[in-house]
Ligand SMILES: Nc1ncnc2c1ncn2[C@@H]1O[C@H](COP(=O)(O)OP(=O)(O)OP(=O)(O)O)[C@@H](O)[C@H]1O
């Protein structure tokens with residue numbers, strides 16, 4: 001008895017069918033997912049000329065009988081679902097019975113397969129809709145699907161393909177994603193006969209990280225995991241210093257399926273809010289697992305999109321799990337799930353591109369990163385002095401702590417501001433003598449439209465004529481630091497907001513600006529009391545180790561590092 005059946009018409013009509021073959025990488029994805037669905041342990045992907053000339057996926061999965069091999073090429077024939085209800089309980093990557101037939105329609109395909117128990121395998125060729133075979137052939141267990149001359153019969157599509165290098169990088173990316181989600185399978189990607197990527201079987205996810213994302217990322221990511229009733233969220237969050245210029249470092253999976261999902265990306269970005277430089281994106285690998293009934297994967301033919309039954313719950317769970325691990329990053333042991341319970345001043349802050357004079361290798365840092373109670377930190381940590389009127393030096397339990405006074409104070413102020421802002425409004429301080437400001441027309445208009453928000457941010461502003469306004473109070477944290485100048489800068493920024501701005505990040509950047517202006521600057525003397533106070537305040541922060549733009553606020557040199565540097569060991 002074969003496993004593949006034609007889907008009844010009423011199910012076909014429920015399937016988000018359509019074009020799935022956009023480029024060589026789409027073929028690679030479909031064939032590799034088929035191989036995974038067949039229970040393969042080893043999957044070899046060979047491509048030539050960026051996939052244009054040849055794509056071959058060889059697996060050691062369950063294989064097909066000759067009848068199944070023929071049926072597999074028919075549109076809407078699948079072994080993965082049978083009836084409509086099955087669409088709500090999908091546990092395989094494929095389910096539409098469409099991929100092979102669509103690929104066969106735009107290429108010259110050859111399939112060789114043998115099922116366990118069968119003496120011989122079969123070979124089927126299909127080109128321009130014409131099937132040749134099946135012919136008996138000797139072959140190992142499993143299936144190999146070969147796709148030659150993709151789009152040979154659709155010149156328009158061929159024209160849209162990018163350079164070999166680009167197409168190849170898409171293929172590499174797809175395999176990296178699939179490999180991240182399937183660490184129990186061995187993947188090998190060959191290009192023009194050369195091994196390009198190798199993913200041996202791994203017992204856990206963390207070992208795949210460096211293989212898929214590169215060494216630096218692999219060493220600077222932190223494990224997180226949490227679950228509420230039905231939603232399980234786990235993965236690795238890159239430390240903020242790993243940021244990238246685009247979102248391609250954010251890898252999202254739903255039930256092991258790689259997806260592109262705005263809700264999830266947004267949740268990840270929300271978790272990194274105020275931790276990254278402007279327009280930068282984190283590196284994150286996120287797995288969301290939930291019962292198949294809670295997520296619809298039948299949204300788009302390419303299966304890149306999903307719909308959650310309870311998207312709000314998913315969003316909240318993702319934000320809170322990623323945020324929680326970030327709050328603890330400096331204390332975490334990289335790549336491990338364990339972390340100390342205490343929220344204390346970071347034992348160490350490590351990043352590969354830390355400026356000199358002290359540079360350690362990240363591997364060394366790992367051992368110091370974790371001792372939960374290693375560093376008893378502390379407001380009482382003796383203050384040793386200020387370096388270049390910019391850095392504060394403290395002696396800690398097991399070494400030295402260096403603080404960038406501006407970055408640290410910025411972090412402290414930002415957290416205070418955010419708290420006040422979300423609770424209602426930032427504390428203002430009335431000016432003894434209200435000050436009059438004159439603005440350009442667009443600025444005046446923007447100010448009138450945002451009086452309320454300015455008020456929430458601690459600026460009480462009142463129109464008093466064409467383009468003039470009274471400023472009656474200013475935020476307390478700015479009162480001693482040229483508040484009017486900051487106000488004007490903020491108004492300039494507001495007047496440049498377009499129609500489709502992201503309000504939240506726009507306000508974030510205003511609040512960041514306030515924190516920056518309100519914070520003590522570099523090159524300013526600080527008394528020991530002020531320095532100690534700053535350390536104490538920093539310690540209370542949720543994200544003590546980073547300024548709002550993603551720069552480090554503090555770093556640490558342990559005694560053993562000192563010993564090493566002085567050659568005492
Ligand atoms: N590598 C393979 N090993 C074993 N069986 C396979 C393999 N590739 C395809 N098949 C069989 O062929 C059928 C059709 O494959 P096809 O990819 O066209 O559809 P699908 O995987 O069921 O759904 P989708 O169109 O969503 O991918 C599958 O249901 C499966 O039974």
Ligand SMILES: [Mg+2]
Nearest residue numbers: 030034094099
């Ligand atoms: Mg398939």
